[in-house]
Amino acid sequence: MYQLEVLIRNFTYLLLGAVVTLKITAISVLMGLAIGTFVGMGRLSKRKIISIPSSIYVEFLRGTPLLVQIFLIYFGLPSLGLNLEAFPAAVIALGINSGAYVAEIVRAGIQSVPKGQYEAARSLGMSHTMAMRYVILPQAFRNILPALGNEFIALLKDSSLVSVIGITELMKSGQIVISRTFASFSIYGGVALIYFAMTFTLARIVRYTEKRLAIR
Amino acid sequence: MSEILRAENIHKYFGKLHVLKGVSLSIQKGEVVVIIGPSGSGKSTFLRCINHLEEYQEGKIYFEGKLVNPKKDVNKLRTRIGMVFQHFNLFPHLKVIENLTLAPVKVLGMDEKEAIKKAENLLDRVGLLDKKDVYPAKLSGGQQQRVAIARALMMDPDIMLFDEPTSALDPELVYEVLSVMKDLASSGMTMIVVTHEMGFAKEVANRVMFMDEGKILEEAPPEEFFTSPKNERTKEFLDRILGI
Numbered sequence: 001m002y003q004l005e006v007l008i009r010n011f012t013y014l015l016l017g018a019v020v021t022l023k024i025t026a027i028s029v030l031m032g033l034a035i036g037t038f039v040g041m042g043r044l045s046k047r048k049i050i051s052i053p054s055s056i057y058v059e060f061l062r063g064t065p066l067l068v069q070i071f072l073i074y075f076g077l078p079s080l081g082l083n084l085e086a087f088p089a090a091v092i093a094l095g096i097n098s099g100a101y102v103a104e105i106v107r108a109g110i111q112s113v114p115k116g117q118y119e120a121a122r123s124l125g126m127s128h129t130m131a132m133r134y135v136i137l138p139q140a141f142r143n144i145l146p147a148l149g150n151e152f153i154a155l156l157k158d159s160s161l162v163s164v165i166g167i168t169e170l171m172k173s174g175q176i177v178i179s180r181t182f183a184s185f186s187i188y189g190g191v192a193l194i195y196f197a198m199t200f201t202l203a204r205i206v207r208y209t210e211k212r213l214a215i216r
Numbered sequence: 217m218s219e220i221l222r223a224e225n226i227h228k229y230f231g232k233l234h235v236l237k238g239v240s241l242s243i244q245k246g247e248v249v250v251i252i253g254p255s256g257s258g259k260s261t262f263l264r265c266i267n268h269l270e271e272y273q274e275g276k277i278y279f280e281g282k283l284v285n286p287k288k289d290v291n292k293l294r295t296r297i298g299m300v301f302q303h304f305n306l307f308p309h310l311k312v313i314e315n316l317t318l319a320p321v322k323v324l325g326m327d328e329k330e331a332i333k334k335a336e337n338l339l340d341r342v343g344l345l346d347k348k349d350v351y352p353a354k355l356s357g358g359q360q361q362r363v364a365i366a367r368a369l370m371m372d373p374d375i376m377l378f379d380e381p382t383s384a385l386d387p388e389l390v391y392e393v394l395s396v397m398k399d400l401a402s403s404g405m406t407m408i409v410v411t412h413e414m415g416f417a418k419e420v421a422n423r424v425m426f427m428d429e430g431k432i433l434e435e436a437p438p439e440e441f442f443t444s445p446k447n448e449r450t451k452e453f454l455d456r457i458l459g460i
Contacts, residue, residue, distance in 0.1 A: 119269050120305035120364075124319035124371060125295035134318060138309050 003186035010177045011190065017173025018194050024091055024169060025156045031095025032155065033148075036102025041132065043107050054103070061100035067161055069093050074165045090162035098155050105147045109140030142213050149206030153199045160195075170194060219281070220245045220375055220406055226265055226275035228258070228430075235261050236272065237430040241408075243375070248407045250417040250438075253427035254453060259410045260302075262427070263377050266408070267297045280374075295323060298368030298376040302383050304360040306352035312339070312363050313348040320370045331370070338366040342396050358389030362396050375406040382413055414458060418442060426450045 042054030061069070073096075074089040084092070113136050121131035141148075163172035174191040178184050221243050228236035235258045243249055251259045264270040266277065268290045277284045284293055307315050316335035320326040326334075339345045342362040344355075352360055361381055368376060378397065382390040394416050401407055401420045411417065417424050417438055424441040426434040426449070434447040445451050 114305075116301060116303055116305040117307065120299075120301060120307070121319075123267060123269060123294055123297075123299040123301075124367070125291050125323040126319060127291055130322055134322060135307055139307075142309065 003183045006177070006181045006183035007186040007190045010181070010187065013177060014170065014173050014187075014190055014194060017168055017170040018198065020167065020169040020173075021156065021159055021171075021195075022198065024087075024094065024159045024162065024167070025152070027091045028094035028098055028155055028159070029152050031091065032098030032102045032151070035095065035099025036106050037137070039099060039103035040106025040110065043103060044110060058100045058103050061097055062104075066093070066097050066158055067164070069097055070161060070165060086162075086165050086167050090159075090165060090167050094155060094159060094162065097158075098151065101151050101154075102148065105144050105151060106140065108147075109144035110136055112143045113139045142210075145206060145210045145213065149203060149210075152206070153202055156199055156202065157195060218245050219243070220279070221266070222278040223262075223266060224276045224278070226262065226272045226277070228261055228265060228270060228272045235430050236265065238275070239427070239430070239432055240275075241425070241432070243406060243408065245374075245406055246404045247422045248401045248409065248420050249423045249425060250421040251408065251410045251425045251427055252412065252414070252417060252453075257427045258430040259427045260379050263379050263408060263410050266377060267294050267299055269299075291323075295319075295371050296374045298371060298373035300361070300364050300368055300376065300378045300381045302380040304352075304357070304364045304384075306360055306364055306367070308352050311349050311351055312344070312355070315352065315363060316367050316370050319367070324371065335366070335370060338369050339363070341399075342366045343392075356389060357385045358392045361385065361393045365393075365396055365400070369400075375408070376400065378407065378409040378411065380410055380412070382411065412457070414442070426453065428453070 039054045039057055042050045043058065045051045045054070070090065070093040073093045074084065074086065077084060077089075117135055117139065118131055121135040122128075126134070159169060160171035163169060163175065166172070168176070170191055174187050178187050181187070219242055221241075223239065223241045226236050226239045227234070239258070239262050241249070241262075251263070253259050261270055265272045268284075268286055271286065279293055279296065284290075306312075307318070310318065313332065313335050316338065317328065317331040320331045320334070321328055336345060336348065339348055342365060344359060344362055344366070347355060347359065347363070352363065355363065365381075381397070382393050385393065390413070394413060397407070397409070397416070398420055409416070409421075421438050423435060424438050425432050426441075426445075426447065428449050434441070434445060434450045436445075441450075442454065445454060
């Protein structure tokens with residue numbers, strides 16, 4: 001009973017942490033999308049000066065642990081004279097990391113659009129950039145929406161890792177409450193439920209968008 | 217009559233495969249040239265070289281007397297050359313009318329309202345005005361190809377290229393596309409058509425060319441081409457395709 005009481009009394013506090021989690025996720029998602037779109041296109045570029053760095057970016061960030069990347073940015077950059085607050089450091093680490101996964105998704109998405117679409121756009125006098133922007137990417141994004149949704153959900157969950165650099169998001173909020181109350185089971189249980197509520201809602205939103213944007 | 221386009225000695229390789237072996241063509245304003253030949257003969261590739269969807273390794277293309285620089289002039293050139301594809305290639309995420317207005321608005325900077333009006337006129341011309349707010353997937357193949365023709369015409373091209381425009385259609389839909397193409401020819405449009413429709417070639421073409429193994433083997437007005445072909449390969453091909 002004590003356990004439940006503690007959870008109820010501290011629930012609002014946990015929700016405040018969840019708001020921070022959502023903020024971090026939202027900003028990182030946008031960053032990841034922006035990076036991923038360019039890097040994903042970059043990997044398909046015929047020019048090696050663009051495609052090789054893009055590939056290195058993706059391989060390196062997918063091949064190293066997110067926790068190491070977070071530490072590198074928050075604890076490592078200051079020794080190079082670049083001090084970042086915890087929040088921007090967290091968002092940058094997550095955004096850069098997510099960018100690598102989004103890049104792979106975007107690359108697959110672009111490749112899923114038939115070649116004839118690009119040719120038709122170019123045959124009407126569109127530049128490469130215009131063809132990408134108005135013809136290829138809008139179709140690619142429709143095709144990859146489910147995969148992007150998974151990536152956003154993973155990102156939301158991975159954002160719990162930034163609790164280690166002292167950001168009071170949902171996970172950290174839970175730990176703070178536990179350090180005062182020792183009600184580990186109910187608080188971690190509550191934290192898990194709140195994460196689940198968020199990912200479930202996000203999945204629904206993705207599903208809904210997918211249906212609305214489906215090519216009729 | 218004045219020459220609008222000239223291709224000189226075009227050579228194209230896919231890796232080691234030599235697919236175009238010195239193809240040349242000169243076309244006058246208002247002329248309709250039909251290119252026929254077995255599949256793999258290079259006729260589609262040649263057509264795609266004309267608007268630089270394919271690179272060619274040797275040869276020159278002149279448009280209105282000016283040498284085309286494949287590195288520089290391509291986007292501009294393509295606004296003057298309309299292209300219709302075998303598989304229509306309509307943009308599936310855009311409504312029919314948006315398929316038509318996208319390029320003129322974005323590429324030519326045409327006013328949106330003006331573009332819509334023009335698009336409606338063209339859709340009316342191909343008999344599909346009532347489909348303007350529909351997505352391409354809802355249309356039959358023949359309807360899609362007519363929309364694709366209208367989309368190309370939106371740019372007011374000086375010449376139209378047709379790459380087997382009826383090959384992907386059910387037989388009963390071929391007619392509606394051919395009739396739009398005939399109208400277009402009689403309105404004075406310059407056209408290069410790669411096709412297997414011999415009826416169309418006989419009726420509409422000013423000149424018929426026969427291509428095989430990357431070369432143009434014969435070229436003649438249709439009456440002559442179909443009744444007294446000179447080249448052995450042409451004869452063989454015609455015999456097979458016309459079932460004589």
